[in-house]
Amino acid sequence: MDERIRTILSEYGNLPVEVDKIRDDDDLYQAGMTSHASVNVMLALEDEFGIEFPEAMLAKGTFQSVAAIGNALGELIGA
């Protein structure tokens, strides 16, 4: 799952650093991801995993790190 998340971050996160250099727990916003880019990441994740993020998960923390995204997807896919 992490590789699929990283591929999406690479394409939609508008990160100024290479995604490969970001650790699972690194803060993506501190790394340069904007709020607007996080919307694209969310929509791309929905397409990739066939899920929809509910309003209750639209917290900055949901998309704050690769690990946090993985946890959120785990909740949605497992639901």
Add this chain to the structure above:
Amino acid sequence: MRTGTALRVGVDVVVIQQVAESVDRFGDRYLERVYTEHELRSCTGSPASRNASLAARFAAKEATIKVLRPSGHQPDWRSVEVRRDAEGWCTMALTGHAAALADDAGIGELAVSLTHEGDVAAAVVVALCRAEDETIGRSGASPVLDTFGRED
């Protein structure tokens, strides 16, 4: 009980091309997830003009969220709406969780200014809210940190 008022300010800037790319890649899903019907009706004209207006509205939403200072659950983008009157002046309208956050902070008024020029759009939002000392008393936040807006 309100014993005084304070100011909060939020600002944000959005690269218009990034909005254009979102519209191209995700179409209505992007538009309907982020913007209200009123906002979409307000953003008309050529694709370039429309994207600039959308970008300014996204900046206004993010600037408003900075003013609201949510911890954890973030308001739905559509619950923070830019209302445009017939003469082009804009105000912010909050619903749902955004309105609850404003109420919790004692925010009585929000003022917004939008702009776009060249490649970027920006917005500034100013709010009158309950005095800092009461907010600090409830949140335990540092008076110094609470004086400044978040940087991101």
